[in-house]
Amino acid sequence: MNRAFNRKKDKTWMHTPEALSKHYIPYNAKFLGSTEVEQPKGTEVVRDAVRKLKFARHIKKSEGQKIPKVELQISIYGVKILEPKTKEVQHNCQLHRISFCADDKTDKRIFTFICKDSESNKHLCYVFDSEKCAEEITLTIGQAFDLAYRKFLESGGKDVETRKQIAGLQKRIQDLETENTELKNKVQDLENQLRITQVSTSPAGSVTPKSPSTDIFDMIPFSPISHQSSIPTHNGTQPPPVPTRSAEIKRDLFGAEPFDPFNCGAGDFPPDIQSKLDEMQEGFKMGLTLEGTVFCLDPLDSRC
Numbered sequence: 465m466n467r468a469f470n471r472k473k474d475k476t477w478m479h480t481p482e483a484l485s486k487h488y489i490p491y492n493a494k495f496l497g498s499t500e501v502e503q504p505k506g507t508e509v510v511r512d513a514v515r516k517l518k519f520a521r522h523i524k525k526s527e528g529q530k531i532p533k534v535e536l537q538i539s540i541y542g543v544k545i546l547e548p549k550t551k552e553v554q555h556n557c558q559l560h561r562i563s564f565c566a567d568d569k570t571d572k573r574i575f576t577f578i579c580k581d582s583e584s585n586k587h588l589c590y591v592f593d594s595e596k597c598a599e600e601i602t603l604t605i606g607q608a609f610d611l612a613y614r615k616f617l618e619s620g621g622k623d624v625e626t627r628k629q630i631a632g633l634q635k636r637i638q639d640l641e642t643e644n645t646e647l648k649n650k651v652q653d654l655e656n657q658l659r660i661t662q663v664s665t666s667p668a669g670s671v672t673p674k675s676p677s678t679d680i681f682d683m684i685p686f687s688p689i690s691h692q693s694s695i696p697t698h699n700g701t702q703p704p705p706v707p708t709r710s711a712e713i714k715r716d717l718f719g720a721e722p723f724d725p726f727n728c729g730a731g732d733f734p735p736d737i738q739s740k741l742d743e744m745q746e747g748f749k750m751g752l753t754l755e756g757t758v759f760c761l762d763p764l765d766s767r768c
Contacts, residue, residue: 477603477606477607477610478600478603478604478607479604479607481611484538484539484540484604484607484608484611485539485540485611485615487539488537488538488539488541488544489537489538489539489604490535490536490537490538491535491536491538491594491597491601491604492533492534492535492536492548492594492595493533493534493535493536493592493593493594493595493601494531494532494533494534494592494593494594495531495532495533495534495545495590495591495592496514496517496518496520496521496531496591496592496593497517497520497521497590497591498517498555498588498589498590498591499513499516499517499588499589499591500586500587500588500589501513501578501587501588501589502587503587504563504564504578504580504587504750505563505564505578505753506564507566507755509564509578509589510564510566510576510578510589513576513589513591514574514576514589514591517591518591531593533548534546534547534548534554534592535547535548535551536592536601538601538604538605538608539608540559540608540611540612540615541558541559541612542556542557542558542559543556543557543559543562543577543579543605543608544556544557545557545590555590557577557579557590558579558582558747559605559608559609559612559747559752560612560613560616560743560744560746560747560748561579561580561581561582561747562577562578562579562605562609562752563578563579563580563587563747563750563751563752563753564577564578564752564753564755565577565578565602565605565606565752565753565754565755566602566754566755566756567598567599567601567602567756568598568756569599569756571598572596572597572598572599573593573594573595573596573598574591574592574593574594574598575591575592575594575598575599575601575602576589576590576591576592577589577590577602577605578590580747599756602754603754605752605754606752606754609752612748613748616744616745616748
C-alpha cells in the first residue's frame with residue numbers, strides 16, 4: 465500500500481490499538497461543512513476547499529448563524545460525525561474511502577480530510593474547527609487507517625485475487641449450465657418435430673414405432689451408443705449430437721451442487737462481499753496521506 469505519512473512518520477501514535485479497535489476515540493469540533501473537490505489528494509485541493517467553506521461561514525455568521533458543533537468518533541470502522549446531544553449520525557466516512565487528511569501547522573484548530581462519497585462516488589472535503597487538537601485528530605485518523613488496513617489483510621484481504629478467480633469459475637459453471645439447458649430444450653424440440661414427421665409420412669397400414677417412455681436425457685444409465693441408434697434418421701440426416709444432462713436440475717455440470725465460495729465456511733463473507741473487497745482493496749492501495757500545511761493565507765482566513 466502506498467501510504468504517505470510524510471511529516472508524521474517519526475511521530476508515535478496517540479492511542480493504543482485496543483482503544484481504536486474495540487472502542488472509539490471521541491473529539492468535539494465545529495463543522496464548517498463539506499464541499500466537492502476534483503482530486504482525492506493535494507494540499508492545494510484542501511486549501512481551496514477550506515477557503516471556500518470559511519468564506520461561506522463568514523456570510524452565515526454575519527447573518528447570525530452559528531457554526532454547528534459535532535462529535536467525531538474515530539475507530540478502525542471509520543470516522544463518524546454525530547450531533548453531540550442526540551448522537552444522530554450525520555456522516556459516516558469509512559477509512560478506506562479517506563485519501564487525504566491535513567491540519568493547519570500555524571493554526572492548531574483547523575483540520576480537514578477528503579473522503580469518497582459512498583453513493584455519488586464524488587470526492588468530498590470535510591472541514592472542522594477543533595479546540596487546538598487538529599494535529600492529534602489527523603494522527604488518530606492515520607492510526608485508525610493503519611489498523612484498519614492490517615485488519616483487512618488479516619480477515620481475508622490477501623485472498624481477494626483468489627476469490628475473484630473462484631467467482632469467475634462459478635460464473636462460468638452457471639453459464640455452462642444455462643447453455644446445457646438451452647441445448648436440451650432444442651434437442652427435445654427436434655425429437656418432437658421428428659416424431660410428428662414420422663407419423664405424417666408413414667404408409668397406410670404400417671405400424672409407427674412406439675415412442676420410448678422416456679427421452680434421451682432421462683435414460684438411466686446413459687449409454688453413448690444406444691442413444692444414437694434410438695433416434696431414426698430422416699432424409700439421410702442424422703440428428704445433432706445430444707449433450708449429457710446434469711444428474712439433477714439443481715446440480716452443476718459435474719454432478720455436484722453449485723459451489724458458492726462465499727458460503728463454504730463460518731468465517732467466510734456474504735455473497736455481495738466481492739465488490740466490497742474490491743473497493744476496500746482499491747482504497748487501501750491508494751493510501752492515506754497526512755500533511756501539515758498552512759490554510760490561513762490572509763487576514764480574512766484567520767478566524768471563522
